[in-house]
Amino acid sequence: MSGLGQYLAATRVEINGPDDVPMDLGESFLTYLKGKDATHPITLAVQTQRHYYGTFKKVVLALHEMDPCWQVIRIPTKPFAGLPRKSNPKELDRAAWANVMKAAVEECISTMDEVWPLLDRVHSAIAKKSKGDAVSLSDPAEAIAQILANFDGHFPRQAEVRQLPGVGKISESEYFRLRRLAHPIGGDLIPFFLVLAMHSGFNEQPLRTLTLDGISEHYPLGRKRTVIKSSKHRAGESDQGAPQRAAFPASDHPLAPERLIRFVIAWTRRIRDYADGELANDFFLHAVSEGGRHKRRGMLIDSYSCRTDDVNTRVTGYITLFCKRRGLKYSGSRANRLAFSEVVDGLTDGDAFELRAMLGHRLLSTGQDSYQTTTMQRRQKEQMAGAMAAQERWVTSNGNIDTRSTRSDREHTAATQGFCCADPFQSPQPGQRPGKxxxxxxxxxxxPLAVADSNEAYALARFLQLQELYEEARAELGSEIWRRKFENAYLAIRDSWIPAVSTNANRQAAAMIMLTSLPTLE
Structure with a gap:
């Protein structure tokens, strides 16, 4: 009811019973949603308008069943007649997104390089230390262990650390270095959150509520895969939706998801003993700095899951702070999700079913309505134009084979395999129509628009195959027809194209290529 509540608050309409309902409530609310209320203008996406109105309709129908007096609220018929079902495509600020992700990647690498090698030493030193000994800053692991021993596992503020015997003056940079080795705080995990969001394509909520139980290892066909699983909260009778899943193969890459997950688990291992109940099972677990919302002294543990206070915007606040400290324009979880959608759309050649599966959607329309960027729509229009052009070519050629229709990872702009075309829609060849x-x-x-395929060995193999085809066609078509149609092309392939790519290396590579047969020349 957020849409109706927002409308009633803006218009200062108070409804305590059926007698308080304005006669035109339904029509006025619809006008407000469409942004046509001059007194209270708003701008909402088409999908949001439909969602708010659908909720309003459900509530009104329920009121009608409860008490006939509520039937004074009329439901407009055909409220969105003439409006498109889809919202406008989303705009992904690629520069802002790329800058934030670059900073997150650099922070992940630097944190792992600095912290991970010392974690085992820190844990070993903690097990050996006893309370009351002087702190020596010469060994970071020993220093952290002694500080934690003196404060019952808590890493206090800098002013309190300075009061310990043997510490004296400790610089701010040295203090923060020791604190990061001891445990992460909320903002420290944001780089890992952003990179894992890009790897998995998860919404913000399923990723921030990821638990250790939702992380598992599998070995299909003997190859290790790390699988993460988390449910998306939904409105309605059940607050748990279908689980979202993502699987990552084992890799030695510094930013491999498996490696990021192992590091975060190792980094948060010590403070899990201080977390209560289900909180200890949360993946993005962190300590809370003293001051601010942490009024009391001592260890306080929280996580991104919002178990302790139900503030679900805290991760957004951490991302905002991450960007602000680096002078970057904000780019958060939604930008990551849109960028992930673009990548999936490009890799699957616009397959809507693959996009639905990768984004974890139940309905196909969700990805088509809410996860379409201008780049994706432009790609779809190009694919549609290509399909229409191919269909027209098939009709006008009486169904002749078009080599461009075969599936391949090579560029298929030219009508003849082995070549690429600078502009296949503006052909200078006789009988060709501009724009077709x-x-x-x-x-x-x-x-003059033809260029050889970038793979010279493949181009040479096709050129030799085409040369044989020309020679076979001479006997089939007759000398006069062949001379008018293919003599110039034959001389060009024999005297120019083949010599240009005929090196020893290319000939050896071309001999190993398995080629499909070419259509006959007519």
Missing amino acids: LCTSYGACPAC
């Missing part, structure tokens, strides 16, 4: 896809199969060697 070129159909001059076999004429590419003599065309």
